[in-house]
Amino acid sequence: MTSLDIKGLVVNRSGIPIVRGIDLSARGGEISVVLGSNGAGKTTTLEGISGIIPAAGEVLLDGENIAGANAGTRARRGLRHVEQGRTVFAEMTVEENLAVALHPSANLDEAYALFPELVQRRGVNAGMLSGGEQQMLVIARALVGRPKVVLIDEMSSGLAPVIVSRLMSAVRTLADDGMAVVLVEQFATLALAIGNRAYVLRRGEIVYDGGCQALVRDPARLHALYLGEAGQAA
Amino acid sequence: MNSLLASAVAGLSAGGAYAILGVCAVFTYRLVAVVNFTGAAIGAAGTFVMVTLYESGYPLAIGVPAGIAAGALVATWIGIVMTTWFAGASASTKAAVTAALLVGIIAVGLRLTGGQHPHSFPELVTGSAFRFAGVEVTRASLLTLAIAVVFTLVTEQFLARTRTGLQLRALSLRPMAAELIGIRVRLLALCVWAVVGAVTSFALMVIAPLRSPDFMSLSLLVVPALAAALIGAFTSFRAALIGGLMIGIIEGVASGLDTFSQYRGAIPFLVILAVLLWSQRGARWDEAR
Numbered sequence: 001m002t003s004l005d006i007k008g009l010v011v012n013r014s015g016i017p018i019v020r021g022i023d024l025s026a027r028g029g030e031i032s033v034v035l036g037s038n039g040a041g042k043t044t045t046l047e048g049i050s051g052i053i054p055a056a057g058e059v060l061l062d063g064e065n066i067a068g069a070n071a072g073t074r075a076r077r078g079l080r081h082v083e084q085g086r087t088v089f090a091e092m093t094v095e096e097n098l099a100v101a102l103h104p105s106a107n108l109d110e111a112y113a114l115f116p117e118l119v120q121r122r123g124v125n126a127g128m129l130s131g132g133e134q135q136m137l138v139i140a141r142a143l144v145g146r147p148k149v150v151l152i153d154e155m156s157s158g159l160a161p162v163i164v165s166r167l168m169s170a171v172r173t174l175a176d177d178g179m180a181v182v183l184v185e186q187f188a189t190l191a192l193a194i195g196n197r198a199y200v201l202r203r204g205e206i207v208y209d210g211g212c213q214a215l216v217r218d219p220a221r222l223h224a225l226y227l228g229e230a231g232q233a234a
Numbered sequence: 235m236n237s238l239l240a241s242a243v244a245g246l247s248a249g250g251a252y253a254i255l256g257v258c259a260v261f262t263y264r265l266v267a268v269v270n271f272t273g274a275a276i277g278a279a280g281t282f283v284m285v286t287l288y289e290s291g292y293p294l295a296i297g298v299p300a301g302i303a304a305g306a307l308v309a310t311w312i313g314i315v316m317t318t319w320f321a322g323a324s325a326s327t328k329a330a331v332t333a334a335l336l337v338g339i340i341a342v343g344l345r346l347t348g349g350q351h352p353h354s355f356p357e358l359v360t361g362s363a364f365r366f367a368g369v370e371v372t373r374a375s376l377l378t379l380a381i382a383v384v385f386t387l388v389t390e391q392f393l394a395r396t397r398t399g400l401q402l403r404a405l406s407l408r409p410m411a412a413e414l415i416g417i418r419v420r421l422l423a424l425c426v427w428a429v430v431g432a433v434t435s436f437a438l439m440v441i442a443p444l445r446s447p448d449f450m451s452l453s454l455l456v457v458p459a460l461a462a463a464l465i466g467a468f469t470s471f472r473a474a475l476i477g478g479l480m481i482g483i484i485e486g487v488a489s490g491l492d493t494f495s496q497y498r499g500a501i502p503f504l505v506i507l508a509v510l511l512w513s514q515r516g517a518r519w520d521e522a523r
């Protein structure tokens with residue numbers, strides 16, 4: 001079964017350590033939810049894992065350390081990073097966006113099965129899609145690459161609640177199909193509802209590592225974890 | 235009147251070369267996001283490898299492919315420089331780097347090819363193809379024209395229809411997203427450079443005998459090339475194709491008119507100026523809205 005294990009991840013930006021010694025795991029069939037407020041270091045963590053920015057520490061994919069490889073090689077090993085901000089290829093059609101990412105053993109129907117709403121938009125340039133449709137497209141684009149692990153950054157930002165639930169259930173489907181998902185979210189409730197493990201990140205450090213259910217049952221604790229300084233001051 | 239037509243037709247072969255170089259400039263900008271000042275210099279390098287081999291007694295059947303390969307290698311080397319150290323740089327930084335490389339390549343090229351001392355350039359294609367309104371149209375100009383048109387159409391079709399073409403478009407739109415879906419970004423970029431090097435080398439080999447064939451003049455053909463690319467706003471292959479031909483023809487006509495002939499070298503510059511002013515007018519209009 002697929003496994004992603006991050007050990008002692010340290011990521012600097014402009015010489016400043018933004019992420020400091022993170023341990024994090026994801027398993028095939030599970031969703032690891034990473035929570036944290038603005039600027040906590042969630043995006044930086046994912047970028048360190050996928051190789052967009054250099055990082056120290058271990059990135060073990062199925063037990064093999066891929067931390068020395070560049071982003072492209074990590075992608076070809078089965079890691080997909082769905083970046084924050086819906087990075088569609090705007091001047092290519094929906095179908096071309098999917099086709100360009102297609103793994104030889106996958107087919108486009110898998111994408112359309114996950115998001116039937118994309119079928120009627122297949123000939124439209126991706127730049128013309130709504131925010132929700134673009135988010136569906138980038139998730140579907142990751143799916144057709146047959147990844148082992150998918151890292152998804154803040155897919156819900158700026159979208160209507162009904163669309164967000166739609167996306168959440170699609171992500172649950174990915175995990176149920178055997179992928180390991182790392183889901184970064186600022187809005188906790190929906191993510192915890194579909195997640196298995198949970199991590200809370202504050203100022204570049206993990207302050208919670210445990211089950212999602214424990215946090216769902218104890219909102220006050222979640223609140224305190226998010227607002228660390230306020231909690232300590234009190 | 236007839237002499238004007240003759241000059242226009244004479245400008246066609248240069249126009250074909252400008253068109254090829256212009257389409258290559260659009261190609262480079264669109265696919266690897268570099269405004270490439272070294273385009274013609276790469277071709278000059280390939281051309282001089284061919285000439286050197288020819289002068290030392292090798293047949294053209296060896297010299298031409300070797301020259302094309304050399305052009306592809308030089309271009310790939312520039313591609314390696316650009317992707318290794320300037321992948322994340324801004325468009326203006328990258329353009330400045332290629333301008334600097336141009337100066338370096340010209341210096342090395344002049345040194346190796348014996349300065350302005352002219353070489354004997356073999357004519358790859360000789361003779362006239364047909365007469366048009368009493369004017370002789372050479373095979374060389376027809377060939378450059380054909381290469382320009384074919385390269386434009388093949389490129390368009392390749393980008394629209396093949397998987398690699400799709401990957402190249404993805405790469406040009408969002409390099410990082412392309413890399414994150416596993417596209418071999420660097421390899422593709424280097425292939426783009428190699429193709430540009432091969433095509434420009436061949437184009438310059440064909441027209442070199444018609445120009446003042448020293449390394450510097452050939453390298454500076456990048457000016458009309460960029461003017462042609464600018465006409466297509468660095469995005470349209472067809473506009474660059476037509477733009478290149480137009481510049482060549484206008485140059486030809488100007489050289490046929492006694493008053494203008496001394497200034498014909500300024501024509502690409504005038505075209506660049508006119509296009510920039512025209513596009514600025516658009517920008518100002520947008521601002522005013």
Ligand SMILES: Nc1ncnc2c1ncn2[C@@H]1O[C@H](COP(=O)(O)OP(=O)(O)OP(=O)(O)O)[C@@H](O)[C@H]1O
Nearest residue numbers: 013014018036037038039040041042043044045186
């Ligand atoms: N280029 C940079 N140089 C220095 N600091 C940076 C740079 N980019 C981001 N940061 C800082 O790194 C910290 C973490 O940023 P990051 O984007 O990882 O947070 P995030 O948890 O993803 O936030 P959000 O929820 O807003 O997306 C922030 O404090 C930010 O100011």
Ligand SMILES: [Mg+2]
Nearest residue numbers: 042043084154
């Ligand atoms: Mg973020």
